[in-house]
Amino acid sequence: MYLSKLLLRTYKNISSDEKSINAQLLIRGGFVDQLMSWIYTLLPLGMRVMKKIENIIREEMNSVWANEIYMPALQPKSNWEQTGRWEWMDNLFKFTSFYSKIEYALWPTHEEVVTPLIKKFIESYKDLPQVVYQFQSKFRDEKRAKSGVLRWREFLMKDCYSFHANQMDLDTYYETQKEAYIRIFNKIGIGDKTFLTYASGGTFSKYSHEFQTVCEAGEDTIYYLEEKNIAFNDEIIHDSEVRKEFDLDNQNLTVLKTVEVGNIFKLNTKFSEPFHVVYKDNTGEENIVYMWCYGIWVGRLMGTVIEAYHDEKWIIWPEAIAPFKYVIIGLWDEWSEQAKKVYKSLLDKWVEVALDDRDQSFWFKMKDADLIWYPYKIIVSDKTLAQGENIVEVVARSSGNTQFIDFTTLS
C-alpha cells in the first residue's frame, strides 16, 4: 500500500468529547472517525484491523465445522412473539413499515430466526449436530454507552448457534468450541489477559461462560482463581452454592476489572420447545433438540485490545492484527527508488507492507508510524546503503531494537 493513496490522517490531539482511551487513540491514529456519540465510521486502517480479527475468528469457527450464513438484521415481530421476547427485550430499535404497517426490530441476537431455520434441516438423529455462525452489524439502543468503542450503537458481532441430539453431545461440542475460543484470543494476542469466567446461566442451566479481558477501563469485575485459570463474575461470586462447589472460601481470588469479549450460553430447550424442533432417534421416537449459542463482540475486541495493551501515548497492536507488518520510510527523497525496491520485494512475498511515499518529512513519517503502530519500521538511508546494496535498518516498534538486515531475507 502506497500511503499517499491511503485515506489517512493522524491527529496530535483531538478536541472531542471522547473520554475513553481506545476511542481517542483510534481517532488519533486514523483508524476510525466519529459520526456521533458511540457511532463511528471505520477508516481504511480500522477496516484492516477488523478484517484481521474477523478472519482469525472465521478460521477457527470453520475448524469446528461451523457453517457461515447471514441472517437478516431486519426481523418481523411475529417470530419474537412466539418466544415472548418482543416486549421483554430492551435495547431494541423498533419501527413500523410506512407501507405495509408490519412491525420490525433490528435484532442484536438471532435465536428466533436460527431456530425455525435449522428446524428445516433436521429430521433424524443423522442430521445432528448442526452448527452455524454469522458476522453481522448489530444495533442497540444503548441506555449508557460510556466507553467509546467498547459499546457502539452499531457494532460487528459473531454469533454462532449449535444444535444437538442430547445434553451429552452438546457438552462435548461445547468443549470443542471453548478450545476454539481460547485459540482465537491467543491468535489475536490477548490470550494472556482473557479468562474463562463462570456467570449465571439463566433459566435453563446453572452456568453460562464469559470470556473476560483484563483492563483498567473494564466495566465488569471478575474474581480470578489462578490455580484453575478460571474466574467468576460478580453475579455469582456471592452465591453460596457456587462457593461450595468450587471451595472458594479456601482459595485466593484476585479481583480484576474486565471487558466481556465473548460469551457462551447453554440454551438447552429454551428455543427448540416453542418452535418444536425435534428429531427421530434410531428407534423412530421423537426427541427434543438441545441448543447452545456462542458470541464474540468483534468491534468491542478492537477497542479492548487497545485498552489492555496501550501505553501512555500509543496503541500497541499485537502483530497478528496490526494494520500492516512493515512500514518503509526513506530518509531523503533520493532513496525513494531503493525504498520502492524493498517494497516490491516484500509485496512479491505477500508480506503486508506500507510504503510511506507521502510528501512529508522523515520525522513526520516516523511519528506517524509510531502512532499507527507498525510492528516494524524499515528505514532506507545513505547509512544503510553504505553497508551494502540490499541493507536496510529494521526497527522493532515494541523493543526499539535496531538491526541492519538484507531486505531480501525479510518475510
Next chain:
Amino acid sequence: MYLSKLLLRTYKNISSDEKSINAQLLIRGGFVDQLMSWIYTLLPLGMRVMKKIENIIREEMNSVWANEIYMPALQPKSNWEQTGRWEWMDNLFKFTSFYSKIEYALWPTHEEVVTPLIKKFIESYKDLPQVVYQFQSKFRDEKRAKSGVLRWREFLMKDCYSFHANQMDLDTYYETQKEAYIRIFNKIGIGDKTFLTYASGGTFSKYSHEFQTVCEAGEDTIYYLEEKNIAFNDEIIHDSEVRKEFDLDNQNLTVLKTVEVGNIFKLNTKFSEPFHVVYKDNTGEENIVYMWCYGIWVGRLMGTVIEAYHDEKWIIWPEAIAPFKYVIIGLWDEWSEQAKKVYKSLLDKWVEVALDDRDQSFWFKMKDADLIWYPYKIIVSDKTLAQGENIVEVVARSSGNTQFIDFTTLS
C-alpha cells in the same frame, strides 16, 4: 468441503408464494432461505456466491485506488436536515431512540456521512482526488418488492464516492471507474448482457449512467443502440434534446427488458455546497470540490445472474461465481477412498472442490449437483479406475461433455 458437513438441503419443488424464478431456484438449490416476504437468510452456498461477487468488485475498486471504509447504517436526523433529504426521501425506515429520543434512519445511501467525513481530509489541491467505497447491508421500506431476490428489504450494496478538484478531473476519473465497472460485469460473467445506459441526470448534470442487464424478469426497459454499444432508459428516450444529440431518429434501437445492477451519478457540488467542502488551489484560492457516486446492487446481482442465464429447470452459474468449481461423486461407497484422494489432490492446489460424502445414492447426488450447478462433476467409479490409477470422469455441466482425465492434471 465435505458436503456431509455443509448446511445443505435442496428441494424438488417449493410450496411457497415465490413467483420469481431466481428466488425459486435459489431456495430449491439451498442457497437462501426465506424468512418473510423479500427478506432472506443467506445459506452457506449463497454466502459463497455473494463473497465471490463481492471479491470481484473489491479487487476492481482497489485497482482504481478506492479506499475501503465502513460507514454506519444507523444515522442521525441532523446530517440529513442539512441537505433537506430527511423529509424528501421515501423508502426509509425511521425510528426514535427510546432512551435518548434521538431520531434515526437506516440509510440506503451515504452522501450525508461521506461528504463531511472526506471534508476532514481535504485542505489543498494536493489532497485530491479522494475515493472511498464500502460494502454494506442497506434497508429499504419497499412499496412494491415483487421480484424476489431482485428487491430485498435488506440487501448488500457497494457504494463508492469520489471527490475532485474540478469537472475535468472528475470526468477523467469517471472513465477509469466506468472501465472498472465493465471489467466487474465481465469477470462475473454477465458482460455480454450488461449495457451502459444513459439516464436522467437530476438537478446537477445532464445524464447519469446505469448498468442494465438484459433478462425477461426485468422491470426496466432500455433502448439499445448496438452500433455504439450504449442504451437509453425510458425516462430520457423521448426527450427531444437527447434524440437530437445522439441522432436517435435515424438509428435502429432494440427494446429490451432489463434489471439495473449498477449506477453512476454525477453529484457535482450538490453535497459539497451544503457541507462547504472546499480546497485551496496552488494560488491559495478556495474552490469547491466536485463529487461523483458509484453504486452496485450486490445482492440483486446474484438474482439477476440467475434470471439472465437459467434454463427451464436449472440455475446456470458463470464459473467465476459458482459456489465450487468441482464436485466429486463416487459411484459406490467402495470408491470413497479414491474420491478422497482426488479431493485432497485438488485441495492441495487450492482448487474449490466439494466432496459429496453424504449417505445418499449416486443418482441423488447427481441430481443435487445439477441443481446446485457445479461447473464440473468428477465421477469416480470402477469404469474410471479400470482405465488407470489416476483416471476420473469429468463432466462439464454446461456442454455435457465427458472426458476421462488424470486427476493430477486438473486445476
